[in-house]
Amino acid sequence: MMNGMVQRVAVIGAGIAGATCAQALAQAGHAVHVFDKARGPGGRLATRRMAWVDASGQPCTTRLDHGALGLEARSPAFQAFIDDGVRAGWLAEWSPRLATGGRPLERGTRFHVPVPDMPELCRRLLQGITATWSCTVDNLHRNPLGWQVESAGQRLGAPFDLVVLALPPAQAAPLLAPLQDEWARQAALSPMQPCWTLMGVATTAGTAPPRWDLARPAAGPLAWVMRSDARPGRARMHGQAHxxxxxxxxxxxxxxxQAPDWVAQQLRAALAEQLGGPVEWLHSTVHRWRYALPPARRCAPAESCWWDAAQGLGVCGDFLGGRGVEGAWLSARSLATALLRHAGAPLTPACCEALP
Ligand SMILES: Cc1cc2nc3c(=O)[nH]c(=O)nc-3n(C[C@H](O)[C@H](O)[C@H](O)COP(=O)(O)OP(=O)(O)OC[C@H]3O[C@@H](n4cnc5c(N)ncnc54)[C@H](O)[C@@H]3O)c2cc1C
Structure with missing residues (x-):
C-alpha cells in the first residue's frame, strides 16, 4: 500500500460507527463505498414506519423511534459533535418529563435526538458517499488486486485497498474468522444484551394522559417506556399516544x-400496568434486537478499535468503544485516525474532527 494515495475503502455497516468512519475517510479524500444489509443507514439509531387501517377503513401511518433513545455525551469530543448537530438543526434537545417512583437516569435528564428521525444522523454523515443498501456482506477475501467484498456469491464493486467492519461483534465474527483468528474469537465471545421492544399507537380518548414522557419502571419486564410522540420533531396526533x-x-x-405474539401480549400487559389501566391499541408490534447493547463495563475497554495495517483491515463499534452511541462514535474516530495515519492522508483537525 502506498502512503499519500487515494485509498479505496469498503465500510461494512452504516450505523453511527460505520457512518462516522466513512465520513472521516471521505473528507480526507479517500474513495469510500458503504455496504449495509438494511434498506438505509442508521443501524440501531432506528425509526420504524408503521401502517394500519383504522376502524373506519382509513389507512393510517406513523413513525416510532424503536432503537436508541438518544445521544448523551461524557467526552468533550462527543459533546462538541452534539453541539454542532444542534447548531446545524439536525439534532434537538429532549428533556423528557420523568415518571416518579422509577429508577433514576444514570447521566442526567437530557438527551439529544436526531430530527426528523433517528437515521437522520447517519444520513447526514454519509452525504455524498457511495452506498449499497440491502446487501448482506458474507465473505471478504484478499487477492493481489485487493479486497473483494461479496454477498451471496456476488462480488460487490471493484477491489478495495482497505476494509472497515462496523458491525455488532456476532455479525463481525464470521467475516473475521478466515482473516484474523484472534479477533474473530474475541468478537464471538463479546457479550451483547438483547432487547425485546414493543411499539404502538394507542387512543387517548376518554383517558387522562400520563404526566410523563419517559419512565424507568423499578420492577417488571420493562426497563424503559417512552412516549415517542413527545420527542422533538415527531408528529403528534390528536387523540393518540405513541x-x-x-x-x-x-x-x-x-x-x-418466544413467538412475537406472546411477547407482544406480555409487554402490552406490562405497559398497561405502568400506565395504571387498560390501553386501547390502534396498532402495535414488537421488534427483537438480538444485539442491542454491550453490557456496562466497570473499566474502559483496553482498545477502542482493531486495526491490522498489514492486511488493511479495521473493526470498530460500540463493543470496542464503550456502551452506546458515544462509544460507537469514539471507536470509529479512533479507527479513522489509525487508517488516515496509515494511508498518509493529511491528519488535520479538519479530517479527524469531521462533523457534518
Ligand atoms: C433498544 C435499544 C436502545 C438503546 N438505547 C440507547 C441509548 O439510550 N443511548 C445510547 O447511547 N445507546 C443506546 N443504544 C445502543 C446504540 O444504539 C448503539 O450502541 C449504537 O447505535 C451502535 O452503533 P454501531 O454503528 O456500532 O452498530 P449498529 O448501529 O448496529 O450498525 C451496524 C450496521 O451493520 C449492518 N450489518 C450487520 N451485519 C451486516 C452484514 N453482514 N453486511 C452488511 N451490513 C451489516 C446493520 O444493518 C447495521 O446497520 C440502544 C440500542 C437499542 C437496540
Whole structure:
C-alpha cells in the first residue's frame, strides 16, 4: 500500500460507527463505498414506519423511534459533535418529563435526538458517499488486486485497498474468522444484551394522559417506556399516544426465542400496568434486537478499535468503544485516525474532527 494515495475503502455497516468512519475517510479524500444489509443507514439509531387501517377503513401511518433513545455525551469530543448537530438543526434537545417512583437516569435528564428521525444522523454523515443498501456482506477475501467484498456469491464493486467492519461483534465474527483468528474469537465471545421492544399507537380518548414522557419502571419486564410522540420533531396526533417500551435485558434473554405474539401480549400487559389501566391499541408490534447493547463495563475497554495495517483491515463499534452511541462514535474516530495515519492522508483537525 502506498502512503499519500487515494485509498479505496469498503465500510461494512452504516450505523453511527460505520457512518462516522466513512465520513472521516471521505473528507480526507479517500474513495469510500458503504455496504449495509438494511434498506438505509442508521443501524440501531432506528425509526420504524408503521401502517394500519383504522376502524373506519382509513389507512393510517406513523413513525416510532424503536432503537436508541438518544445521544448523551461524557467526552468533550462527543459533546462538541452534539453541539454542532444542534447548531446545524439536525439534532434537538429532549428533556423528557420523568415518571416518579422509577429508577433514576444514570447521566442526567437530557438527551439529544436526531430530527426528523433517528437515521437522520447517519444520513447526514454519509452525504455524498457511495452506498449499497440491502446487501448482506458474507465473505471478504484478499487477492493481489485487493479486497473483494461479496454477498451471496456476488462480488460487490471493484477491489478495495482497505476494509472497515462496523458491525455488532456476532455479525463481525464470521467475516473475521478466515482473516484474523484472534479477533474473530474475541468478537464471538463479546457479550451483547438483547432487547425485546414493543411499539404502538394507542387512543387517548376518554383517558387522562400520563404526566410523563419517559419512565424507568423499578420492577417488571420493562426497563424503559417512552412516549415517542413527545420527542422533538415527531408528529403528534390528536387523540393518540405513541408508545415505545423496551424490555429488560434479562427478561429479553429469557424470552428471546418466544413467538412475537406472546411477547407482544406480555409487554402490552406490562405497559398497561405502568400506565395504571387498560390501553386501547390502534396498532402495535414488537421488534427483537438480538444485539442491542454491550453490557456496562466497570473499566474502559483496553482498545477502542482493531486495526491490522498489514492486511488493511479495521473493526470498530460500540463493543470496542464503550456502551452506546458515544462509544460507537469514539471507536470509529479512533479507527479513522489509525487508517488516515496509515494511508498518509493529511491528519488535520479538519479530517479527524469531521462533523457534518
Ligand atoms: C433498544 C435499544 C436502545 C438503546 N438505547 C440507547 C441509548 O439510550 N443511548 C445510547 O447511547 N445507546 C443506546 N443504544 C445502543 C446504540 O444504539 C448503539 O450502541 C449504537 O447505535 C451502535 O452503533 P454501531 O454503528 O456500532 O452498530 P449498529 O448501529 O448496529 O450498525 C451496524 C450496521 O451493520 C449492518 N450489518 C450487520 N451485519 C451486516 C452484514 N453482514 N453486511 C452488511 N451490513 C451489516 C446493520 O444493518 C447495521 O446497520 C440502544 C440500542 C437499542 C437496540
Amino acid at each position: 408508545w415505545v417500551a423496551h424490555a429488560r435485558a434479562g427478561w429479553s434473554r429469557a424470552h428471546l426465542e
